[in-house]
Amino acid sequence: MSFELETAANRESLRRVAIDPVSRVEGHGKVTLLLDEAGHVREARLHIVEFRGFEKFIQGRPYWEVPVMVQRLCGICPVSHHLAAAKALDPVVGALTITPTAEKIRRLMHYGQVLQSHALHFFHLSSPDLLFGFESPVQQRNIVGVAGAYPEVARQGVLLRKFGQEVIRITAGKRVHGTGAIPGGVNKSLTAAERDELLQDADQMIQWSRDAVHLARRLHETNGSLYDEFGLFRSHLFSIVRADGALDLYDGSLRLRDARGQIVLDHLPCADYATHITEEVKPWSYMKLPFITELGAARGWYKVGPLARVQNCDFIPSPLAELERQAFVAHGEGEPIHAPLAYHWARMIEMLHAAEVIRSLLDDPDLLSDNRLAEGPRQREGVGIIEAPRGTLIHHYRVGDDDLVSYCNLIVSTTHNNQAMNEAVRQVARRYLDGRQLTEGLLNHIEVAIRAFDPCLSCATHALGKMPLAVELVNADGSLVDSATSGG
């Protein structure tokens, strides 16, 4: 099926505008717009142009290698892939339940990952748009500009990310691409010295995260007409939640709410994900388009990530973040908030929650225990689902009697948001670009909408700061009418 503005009629007679690559996101993607002679938008698409193939080449590899290999999908959130793979492979070594030490160290690693990734996205990638304006001078619209104009904000962003990276280093052995989680548990505990090192800064991180929530909240409170309306569209909300309905980014069961906030599906076991999610393929993108099977492709698409999670849960099990969640919900005046820019606010609430969880876990003596591994009767299949910084991350493996992986399916967070991001692109194209002379600032509106979702387009590479942006106006006969470049 096709959505409005997804595929234009008479495409050959339209002129093409490309934003290639989309900048200040992780990975590489491009946006194409097809415009008619009057400059009206007839087609708008976000394309993911990289092909990875991890699902294929993980086949035939030994299962214990998988958590380390698949995390190479990403340089920003490798911990998410590392943990989702380890969770999926726990049953393969018979660890249907892992030890309290293993679970708490994995949780510590994961919340450190969420904290650093959210800080990176908000401060390094998005704050230039939010603090200077979408059409501000491009020379200023980057983290260096933020550091010049708002040095304390930039400093806190850098140090928040650094703290999250230190949590990862201490639990996984390295800041990026460690080896901490193994099927059945973890390979190291914390020493008292490592715990104390993190404790030194943990309270400061909570305070700075709280300040960041308030910064994001003020944007909506002082400029509601922009922040509550920009790129607005409504959709289902999808995430895992804890058994009691609490926000839980490490483990839980699947829940789907509709656009009005009513729970449609709840307590779905993670192992049954394939029954409820269908992945559609479109010829213009390497990224699949998943939808809820019961609802069909037209109605069953959804949002994942902070905006979905903060509203899909019944409460956040840490006091300061829960207060902020309540303020967030109140802003919606009884309706779920669907505004893409509210992702930033929700993301900062999650960052605060992550800082609180880390602080709380550091008091737990189980972190220092050597009881790290569990085992039991081996199984041949496992599904691991985790809430990665960008949304629900699904890893599914089958392992043969020879210990080699025979099947692998990955549904990466950004993939769930494919339809939603395309919808946001279309909304912004309609509202801001339609019939107007295109400028770098106007095109940045499209990127601002995409950035709100914090997509990891390749889920492997990342780049920040200025990336080359090339815009070309091409006639129907292929001749170049106009072009502009920025960054690079």
Place this chain on the structure above:
Amino acid sequence: MTKQFLLDGQPVPFDDGQTILEAARKAGHYIPSLCWHKDFPPHGSCKLCVVKAAGRHVSACATPAKEGWEVESNTPEINGERRGLLQMLFVEGNHFCPSCEKSGNCELQALAYEYEVLTPRFRHFFPDRPVDASHPDVLLDFNRCIFCELCVRASREIDGKSVFALTGRGIGKHLVVNAESGQLGDTDFSATDAAAHICPVGVILPKGTGFAVPIGERSFDVATIRSKTLKESS
């Protein structure tokens, strides 16, 4: 009076029959190797121990020391040749250190660090070498084989089984398993065999343990291959 030769200008004492490599290491001078092992006669195949003695390139592991020789080892020329040999080993096989469980315990990787292999130099061959997972306790990942024949020698001379052999010539050379099926699971190989613990790279691996040793506690996290080798030789 003790006989001696000069290694990079430093006097190195030796006993009759000692090789340049043995005498050098005993005296605290590092000469690298991959295929040499104290329990076996010199093999001379990896050529990493190449030195210049009396103006000629020789394998230090296979060349008896000689009174009065002047031997060059730790020189830009010789080290550059060693780096080139390492770079060739890397492109001949499929060595993906980022996801290799031997990372941190691998002698090839450790030598690459020691000789500052910082960037690819030659075109990768990307050979197609399927793994052998037929044995219940041991995995064979042929992708990483460097043809040192340590497993061949250990299986034949210590275990008395002759499970492994090299076959083919030149660029077609490869490690094979001595079974009609070619599968390790069809041999009497055991995880307790000496051959199961001698691979300097990541070919012969105990199943299921993988990344059990955390980063920071692996062999070459705590010592360079130079210091580890010299400690073991002293």
